[in-house]
Amino acid sequence: MDLEKLLSFDWGLMAPEFIILIATVLLTLLDLFLPKKVNRRILGWIAFASVLVAIAALGGLLGEQVGSILHDTFRLDSFAKAFKLLLLVGSALVLLLAIDYQPKEGLNEYRGEFYYLFLTGLLGTMIMSSSGDLITLFVGLELLSISSYILAGLRKKNLKSNESAMKYVINGSISTAITLFGMSYLYGITGSTNLKAMAGTLTTLNDPQYIYLLGLSFFMIFVGLSFKLASVPFHMWAPDVYEGAPTPVTAFLSVVSKIAGFVILIRVMVSIYSAIPMEDGTTPMLFGLQDFIGFLAAVTMIVGNLVALRQRNIKRLFAYSSIAHAGYLLVAFTAMSYVMFDSIWFYMLAYVFMNLGAFAIIQLVTTKVGSEDIAHFAGLYRRAPILAVTMAVFILSLAGIPGTAGFIGKLNIFLGALMVSPSHYVLASIMIATSVISYFYYFGIMTQMFFRPRAEEGKLKVPAATTAVLIICAAATILFGVMPQLAFDFLQSNFNQFLDFMG
Amino acid sequence: MTFSGEFLAFILLALVAISGGVLLLNLTKVVHMVVALVFTFISIAGIYILLSAEFLAVVQVLIYSGAISIIMLFGIMLTKHNDEEEATAKGGKWRKAFLLLGVLAFGAVFYAGIYNLDFGSTPVALHENNAEQIGISLFSDYVIPFELMSVLLLVAFVGAIVLSKKDEEKEGEKE
Amino acid sequence: MENAWLIPLFPLLSFLVLLLFGKRLKEASAYVGILLTLASLVFSVIVLVARLTDATFKAEADWLQIGDLQLTVGFEVNQLNALMLVIVSLVSFLVHTYSKGYMHGDERFPVFYAYLGLFTFAMLGLVLSPNLLQTYIFWELVGVGSFLLIGFYFNKESAKAAAKKAFIMTRIGDVGLLIGMILLFWQTGSFEYDEIFASVHAGEVSGTMITLTSILIFIGAVGKSGQFPLHTWLPDAMEGPTPVSALIHAATMVAAGVYLVATMFPLFAASDTAMSTVAIVGAFTAIFAATIGLTQTDIKRVLAYSTVSQLGYMMLALGAAGYVAGVFHLMTHAFFKALLFLAAGSVIHAVHTQDIEKMGGLWKKLSFTAPLFLIGTLAISGVPLFSGFFSKDEILIAAWANGNYVLFWLAVIAAFFTAFYMFRLFFMVFAGKERSDMKKVHESPFTMTGPMIVLGILAVVSGYVNTPWFGTFLGDWLVDGNEALGHGHIEGPAWIMIVATVVSLAGIYLAYLMYSKKTLARDWFTSRAPTLYSIVVNKYFIDEIYNSTFVYATKAVSLFLRFIELFLVEGLVKSVTGIVKGLGKTGSKLQSGQVQTYSTVAFVGLAVLLIIFALTGGYF
């Protein structure tokens, strides 16, 4: 390919990715050449700034038509833009948390690495959100995975951190192998890795043997990707890894990485498996196999919420809660109503704010005492009333109490599950029942904070960056809870119901 | 079916590959296991040649039989060498049994789909200038993932250094 | 009325102000709360007065669009809302005032007022909601507020447990409500009350669906209003501060369930099954709780069971098509029960115990509280000329007119019990010997007695807005322009009123005999009512019969019912939570820390899915 051809592509579409990439390179070099004395925190601020610039660049691209580079190996459609926005916002918030992260032992030497590995992980998620080719999707996925393996183990003097990283690598690699095995069959039966071309080939298929193999590949890919979602059956790594990883990394895994997982899942599943006709020749495979996904969603919700009841470690508790949230999102995915994209997007938006807000406080409370037992939240209201109330906002939102963004998110998913025909009554009921169960552990934290005498003495000092995260998250959680239409208007005016997803 | 040379080669290579795998499962010395797997990797390279993927065959030998096996051996040496695989701890039996069932079921389900699979397509000339074809494709259509790959390798590189480097215990001076 | 939306905002403001500046304001927080709720009250009264003449007002704005669904927010002022607004804001205002004295000296004084503000906001918001979704939102918020208030004394283990229990029990109800609401939405495509009623009226919803949804919604009401079998949280909730009990567990939150059924009345009315369910549950709860009330010795628990029982009455009324009767009783009950709780609080404040066995002879010591308590007791017992008499009478007539004779008699018996145990309470607390350890007892400050006096007056006069003698203003006004709600006044045979009177007087007399007579000579009651005393010549004889048969029987029944409550209902709830916890435990056991187990679970899961697919997906 000569230069002229190379320049003929609209590389401007990749502006946000380029910004992150350049920032990564810059940080790497700076970290290498800056004298040891310079506080590496400055790198964190640079990373944060680069994410903000990337958001701005993405904002500039919002009005663009669907753009594609090199046979969809990069593709910027409204789906990509919408979810990339979430990924960037989530990462920006996590970075702010990371800047303030001061564990008792060992992150200081590797602070610089921390920030740019973070950015590469983000780059991976962004690529995953805007690609129409299996190979690019795979590379993006792995870029994210490998970055997060390292991030999880970055406190290398801490045994828990090592162990968490090891567990993450082993489970992650197995999941990769399973996904790839499924993908290889997909490639074999379509002869292409381009999602659109694959869908085109698949619509004409009617050999039952091919359909059967495609069905098998469906499960392989779904289960493989459920590792990233931390949903059943590939969910069990999550609590261990979340507990052991440094807190900002946990936040990253439970928010950004999970969103990326859903993004790739939707991208692959919706574009490929909705094109495959089942035996009767009319129902697409994705709908034919809805019961399976629904079942997994139900089990995910049940497992996540039930086991969470037993947890004493706050990070583990949030791991299970995040498993449960993956289950709620899968309900929306199962229902496949025409508002699926909207409701998933909104739920994730709410989830970004409420979960990261909660993690900000968790980080604040746990690093102070160096332990993650829930008991350290006892009497938080006495120690720091405003902090406790803010935490209460996040928890109420996670629990789905009205007036918060979490409620609207759940409501959307719920209505979506009932709007389609046949309605998913059972799934919807399980969703309600399990969210009721979730009240118990969420309110357990509330009880600790409000109804217990204080456990720790001393004021909690809230650093500047964390304060910013808290304010943003709390404001957004309430704002989108009271005026959700803002978000939906934004969706409608900019993304036009994601009509260009397939086109 | 005639016993063409190709078929014979396939049978041989497949046997070596599988027996390498089986040895992996049955040997007790860790180093032996790795060596057994090297045989598997090499015979897989042979399979690639049968499938007109000469470039990949070379890559396979270089990376798997060479680089990765060496890394593994280094890994073994740097940790507890001469380690022997012991009998699994309690509770492991049930898990193994379940797993075996699962693996067998998995194999059976897939085998049912592929045992008589035949696409009946005409093969294209992949072996002609195999490396060139790959190169052209890689640098035209797949530039983006290729470049991303470089980032990925950078990440792995940095990560490997950071994690395996032995820190001098002089943190007091650094701060 | 256009500005009715301001009403809930005052308490919200109070909540926010106290949250931010409570620490600095200290006890001055009370003034913030009192003034802002007073503002709510004034506005509510203005709205009510305006609504007396004007038509229903409704304002809405778009809130959320999902696909082609349009959800709205807004507020509505109809007769029921307007009435409820006044009740809620009045009781809340009085409780705010009362608490200034009652909570004096508590170190978390501002927090208490902040919570009160939050709760009042939620309750007023609930009342103003024009659609189910909004109702549900505030419904949950009310739950949160009550959770915080019940658990206010968090150093007490029992208070914590009670808060948790209240939360769980009402949550079970909420699930019913939510499912019912969503089903209705699915059937009618709207959350708006009027649109739902319109489509129900037009026959667009099938009969079974109406029954199903209304029963589900009723489950929500059962949870909030403490109806059998979800009532057990209410007596336990008495662990909260007494003003809270008066506000939440007498006048407002527990009435929310009744309010919900009243609001959804057109839906319920469309299904006979639903109506009879409501009536039967109501009647059963009324008698069930009344019977348990007979044996309780904690002053607040007696009142709590009487609340449960009275709420059952209201449900019975609604279920027996007595819309007006139910709402009417809701109103009178709010006043006299709040009065009773505040008076009880005053007693507790004075003697620092809640055990009525340890009280006695307080009549002279508490010269304000005692007569006010008496007024409340007379009102709840249905003694003629007091407010409870008229509303209870309406309910009995409605039950009779509806043809539910069994339920009618149940209600009559419950009325008898009510009179009996309420006066038992009264006599045990105020009559009898003075206790030696009660020397330092003193009357409460005016901030506490003042609100009680207001409520005392209302407990007497509020019945006169709807009487068969002077006119049924309330009833006529409530159903004006909406025939789905039934008649403003149901004509019933005159003997019902006589029966009711006789029954309640009999109950009172029995209580008098049993709990007061032994101190006849010294007791004030005897000296003032010698005729009543002398009428009963064969007092020993009656007494013996009572003692040997009736008392034993009721005690046995009462204990039996309490047993059911403890073991069956709570046992059921406990076993469900036990199962849930057990499953959680198993799940966490599996999490053994072994990575390979994790992947094995994943892979075996995958294999199972594949096998099922292969077998059902049809390749084999």
Added chain:
Amino acid sequence: MNGVPVSAYLALALILFCIGLYGALTKRNTIIVLISIELMLNAVNINLITFSKMGIAPSITGQIFAVFVIAVAAAEVAVGIAILLALYRNRKTVNIDEMNELKH
């Protein structure tokens, strides 16, 4: 022209995948677990290359995909071993079932 049917290659890949999986989930030594995972990825590569030659629409893409898989696999192994070394320094073990600090 070609004596070996596509199903034979796929079956070989399937067998190797199963062996790799079984090894990855039962072996105690972490290094062996990692190398078993490599075997699984190799099986995937056999699939890809087979399809690249004899799939429904043969093309070079399968081989490209395989190149990427190999590269990623190498990176994964490197990171895996590095993490193992870090872990080994803190806790002198490579046995996977002794990594149970984090549980329940």
